[in-house]
Amino acid sequence: MKLLRYLPIALACCFPAILRAQVQVHPNLMLTEAGIPAVKKGIAEYPLLKKSFADIKAKADKALAEKMDVPTPRDGAGGYTHEQHKNNAANILSCGIAFQMTGDVKYSTYIKDILLLYAAQYEQWPKHPKQKSNQIPGKLFWQCLNDFVWQVTVIQGYDMAYNSIAVKDRATIEEHLFVPILKYFTEDCKETFNLIHNHGTWCLAAVGITAYVIHKPEYVEMALKGSNRDGKTGFLKQLEELFSPDGYYTEGPYYQRYAIMPFVILAKAIQQNQPERQIFKYRDNILAKAIHAGLQCTYTTNYFFPINDAMKDKDFVSDEMVYGVDIAYADIQPEADLLDIAKKQNKVVISDAGLTVAKALADGKAQPFGYKSQWMSDGPKGDEGGLGILRYGTNASQQCLLLKAAGQGMGHGHFDRLEILYYDNGSEIFSDYGSARFVNIESKFGGDYLPENKTWAKQTIAHNTVTVDRQSQFGAVLNKAQPTHASLLHFEAKGDIQITSARENQAYPGVGLLRSSILFKPDGATKALMIDVFQVNAAAEHQYSLPFWYQGVITDASFKFSAVTNDLKALGSDNGFQHIWFNSDNDVANQSSYITMLNAEHFYTTHFVGTSPMKVKLVTVGAGDPNMNLRNERGFILEQKQAGCQAFISITETHGRTDATAETTTGAKSNISNLKVIGNEAAETTFSFAVKGKTYTCKLNYSSKDKFIQISKN
Structure with a gap:
């Protein structure tokens, strides 16, 4: 009996990271349960946070006013079903934020209803009929990369609506949508899951944050250390392999912008759920360096140096860099010139980090961004x-x-x-x-x-x-x-x-x-x-x-x-x-x-x-x-x-x-x-x-x- 009495303590010492994940708190990704009262208060006090939330709420209200549509995937990029599934993901996230900030259950009901529609169909959908050249197809989109991005977006909205959704409905959504998605990403897309590449980063982020939300610690370990959980691939290995010590991303500035979002979202989730990992200090604060390096790879017009496969119309006002700048300032190191970038971005994430940035801007702490040779x-x-x-x-x-x-x-x-x-x-x-x-x-x-x-x-x-x-x-x-x-x-x-x-x-x-x-x-x-x-x-x-x-x-x-x-x-x-x-x-x-x-x-x-x-x-x-x-x-x-x-x-x-x-x-x-x-x-x-x-x-x-x-x- 004495042995049994001390067994939980022994297990906690051996597996603190896994056991910590068993404590279920929602939301606990970008927006946290503990931070919600302050963020609500900040919306009324800080202009940029207020504007950013107004934009999100308008999108959520528009979603509620439109007919819900979850079509069978059939189109390539730009086609109707492709764009509709992208819109659905954005709507789910917007409604999740609107629910947490207003308390109005109409937003969480939207999330529940649309995810039940997905859960009713996802397992029957085959691989996408239009496979992008040389890419593993997704089930919703023509390349699995788009499925990863979709899931990173959707799971954040679900996390925010989690406590408002009935246990029975949550079980249906998780059993018939999110768990099959985890299996598809880690098994059918295993090659990409283990790839040291921006596609791999998005896949790992999707698996990691989903696993935190629906309590699948084994998938968390896979996301961090690769399919075999041996550290030869996975998120930590990507932090070691894809960035130079100066924070430069090997695929170039355009893809540095694109990849920074899954890096910081998963890192934020790790920090929230397993703070003992001290992920933001990993490899001598490599994520902070990566965000700064990305900004230094722009000209003063805000546009990235268009080297490699770059689209020339991308600048640091993109959502990926908004996430990066907010987290860099709030969670890693509050450098005043980052606020200059946030001011030009003219929006923040509705989150604990976004609140910190909006308050600092309102307090006049911004300094011109320090471009340097x-x-x-x-x-x-x-x-x-x-x-x-x-x-x-x-x-x-x-x-x-x-x-x-x-x-x-x-x-x-x-x-x-x-x-x-x-x-x-x-x-x-x-x-x-x-x-x-x-x-x-x-x-x-x-x-x-x-x-x-x-x-x-x-x-x-x-x-x-x-x-x-x-x-x-x-x-x-x-x-x-x-x-x-x-x-x-x-x-x-x-x-x-x-x-x-x-x-x-x-x-x-x-x-x-x-x-x-x-x-x-x-x-x-x-x-x-x-x-x-x-x-x-x-x-x-x-x-x-x-x-x-x-x-x-x-x-x-x-x-x-x-x-x-x-x-x-x-x-x-x-x-x-x-x-x-x-x-x-x-x-x-x-x-x-x-x-x-x-x-x-x-x-x-x-x-x-x-x-x-x-x-x-x-x-x-x-x-x-x-x-x-x-x-x-x-x-x-x-x-x-x-x-x-x-x-x-x-x-x-x-x-x-x-x-x-x-x-x-x-x-x-x-x-x-x-x-x-x-x-x-x-x-x-x-x-x-x-x-x-x-x-x-x-x-x-x-x-x-x-x-x-x-x-x-x-």
């Missing part, structure tokens, strides 16, 4: 290349130069090692195409990635980096690129000289690529010059093509265009060149040349010179596009047809302004002149240029750490 490492150990981010000026007119020297980024990565992106005055100057896709537009390839994503957007020539022999890096083969990465050569961001330099030696056999991108402010200048030095070294001769895909329109050039005025032809037949209209071909002698572009009322002149004569091709995207899938973007390509070693040196200057309303123009001519190559060897590049008649000499010593870059004025 930094080397952001890639890879779990931070040794797989990274992003070099240089920034100059205030947030209102910031210059931002990005050098991509990261790893491949798994299946969503593009073949674009050492590409650059450049922003200024709130605009893209040299841009990345992003992905070729129309999300949720069924008429555009069912909302999936377009064929042109492979034939154009991923190809090297689609990016601001060198293409060798008109072939893409690694032959555009993922398995060749994934094991490799570029490497940092030098990073420095002090005063008026900032530089990031990286090397890539594996993208092309026998060819070494080295790029140094610089922001340098000459004496008396208001804006920094964007200086770019791309050195290519090979023993054999090759053809090198360096494009600059620009936004705006050309207004001037140092040479007369030799334009094709009719009968346009594609620049090539494959590797992305088949999608480029050839507009003009121009010879450039050894002396420097320039092209001036007008972009958002400002002039940008790019001066360029090579170590040997080259051609400049003016081009437009859109060839080989029978379904009109591509945007007609413009670029100029610096091309050297036959060289072993070649250096491309360019300087881009911001100058002047035009006022369309007043019909005035000032400073349309560049202040840069006389760009010359002085010397170029494998270990060193030296060149000079003049600014308003004053000559500057720039020397890059690739083997020196202390004196990597020297700029002197003569």
Whole structure:
């Protein structure tokens, strides 16, 4: 008897995490039972919380006014059943929040009724009839990923309505909907469940938070440690593998935004239900670093750097980042500049965390977000290349130069090692195409990635980096690129000289690529010059093509265009060149040349010179596009047809302004002149240029750490 008396205590010592989960409290995810009174009070006191709840309640009331519909799944992305099931999930969450804040059972009744409809059908539904290419199908949607997202949303609403739903109805919903969902996700979707990838993250989050709500501790352990519960996969392993020590997400900023939501929602659930795990401190506060890294991967217009398979219209106002910012501020570290982001997001999650953020904003604690120049490492150990981010000026007119020297980024990565992106005055100057896709537009390839994503957007020539022999890096083969990465050569961001330099030696056999991108402010200048030095070294001769895909329109050039005025032809037949209209071909002698572009009322002149004569091709995207899938973007390509070693040196200057309303123009001519190559060897590049008649000499010593870059004025 004594042994039995002490058995519960012994078990509690051995399995504290599992036993803690047996204490059923609802709600206990984002919105907690203990926090509800304060959140209700906060809605009346804090403007942003009040606005955010009003938006949610309006959605809940709209849901109640509409006919409930749970259709048999049949459509791909953008189709009726796809959108209806998405709407149902959003309605369930909105009604859950409305119920907790108002106490009106009409909202919880809606949740009960619609989930009973799902429970009556789910087990009879087959796998979705329209399977997305190369993806495991869901039962509600054409890819299981959408099912995961649906469940993450729905289970939060159910958690909020839980205590208002009769025990019998809860049993039906759990036995015939949520438990079958857990089995489908962990068995039929087992490969994805164990995948170290954003799809895996969503699956783990769906399983983990569902298991907490319906009390299935065995599924909690699977979510945390993988199918075999051995820690080789699962949520904790994803925290170790998918982020660098700086918080950079290996698939790129766009997917960092997308993945941060399941990461923080599951982490919040773990913190609420198993606080002894101290999940927010895991791996030296990696989730906080991930949220900050995601924000640092945006320009001051709020949009993410569109590298890899990115949709260019995504910014940090998205719901995923609202969750991330609220939890980062309230649960991890209350940094005042996060409030600046929350203010721009103009909404908070109706939760304990959202209350904390809304109160802090009302108390005037926000400070401008601290964008900074930094080397952001890639890879779990931070040794797989990274992003070099240089920034100059205030947030209102910031210059931002990005050098991509990261790893491949798994299946969503593009073949674009050492590409650059450049922003200024709130605009893209040299841009990345992003992905070729129309999300949720069924008429555009069912909302999936377009064929042109492979034939154009991923190809090297689609990016601001060198293409060798008109072939893409690694032959555009993922398995060749994934094991490799570029490497940092030098990073420095002090005063008026900032530089990031990286090397890539594996993208092309026998060819070494080295790029140094610089922001340098000459004496008396208001804006920094964007200086770019791309050195290519090979023993054999090759053809090198360096494009600059620009936004705006050309207004001037140092040479007369030799334009094709009719009968346009594609620049090539494959590797992305088949999608480029050839507009003009121009010879450039050894002396420097320039092209001036007008972009958002400002002039940008790019001066360029090579170590040997080259051609400049003016081009437009859109060839080989029978379904009109591509945007007609413009670029100029610096091309050297036959060289072993070649250096491309360019300087881009911001100058002047035009006022369309007043019909005035000032400073349309560049202040840069006389760009010359002085010397170029494998270990060193030296060149000079003049600014308003004053000559500057720039020397890059690739083997020196202390004196990597020297700029002197003569």
